[in-house]
Amino acid sequence: MKKVITLLALCLISLAWSPHKALAQASCIGTATLNVTINTCVVGELVKANVRLQGCANPTTGQMQVGTTFFNLIPLTQPYNRVPWNYAGTESITTKPANMIDWVLLQVYNAAGTSLIETKAALLLNNGNIVDIAYATNNTIEGVYFTNITANGNYRLVVRHRNHLAAMSSADIVLPNNTSFSFSAPANVLGGAAQLANLSGGANALFAGDFNSDGVFSLQDFNGYFTAPPLNQYTDGDFNLSGAVTTADFNLYQPNSGVIGVSQIRY
C-alpha cells in the first residue's frame, strides 16, 4: 500500500556544531511531495488447502453440509487439545460462520514429511476450504496463516479431523501457495486412492469413522461409536456430523473397517 504525503512546507535544517552542542536552524521555503510505502501488517504466510469429509459430503456435488443440530454443537474453541493430538493452540472464535462444517487441524511438515513444523486449528467450510479463524470476522480470507515457515520454502501438508482418517500430501509443495491444495485428489495424497473414500458420485473424501484418530480403523473405533452419548453431544462417535449417534454412523464406519492410514499420519 502506498500513500502520498504532501508536505506543506519543506524545512531545511542546518546544523552548526560546536565542541559541546549542536544547534539547529530551520527555514521554510516551499512545498514538496514525499512517497511513503507502508507495509500491510504481516501475520504469517497464507497456506491454502481444501478437503472433504466423507461423513457429511454430498456424493454428487462434493459439497458438505451439516444440520442445525450439529452446527449448534460446534464449540467456539478448537477441540484438539486432547489425546491423541494434544494441540495446545488457543484458536477460538466468537461467532461461527454459517458455512462452517467443523474444526480441523492443518499442519506443515518439512519437505520429507518427517518433521512437524507447525500446527494450526482452522475452520472447515462447506465448500471444502480450510480457513484461518480470522475468517470468522473477515470472510475474504482464503487460507490459514502460519508463522513458522519460510516464504517459498518446500513443505508437506497434513490435514486432520476428529473422526476421519488424516492425510498427508504426496509430495512437497511451495508455500505460500496461490492455488489451493486439494486433499480430495488421490494423486495429491500420500498412499493415493487407498487413503481416500470414493464417494458414489465420483468425488473423494477423507474416510469417516476413525473414532480415536489413531490412523487405523479397528474395533476400538466401533467401541467408541457404540458407547458414545447418543444425542446432542459434540462426540467423535457422530461420524456423519448430524448431532446424534445412530446406525447411520455405523454404516459409514463399517465399510471402512480395516483401512490403515500411512505411517506418517498415525498416532
Ligand SMILES: [Ca+2]
Ligand atoms: Ca482408529
Ligand SMILES: [Ca+2]
Ligand atoms: Ca450421526
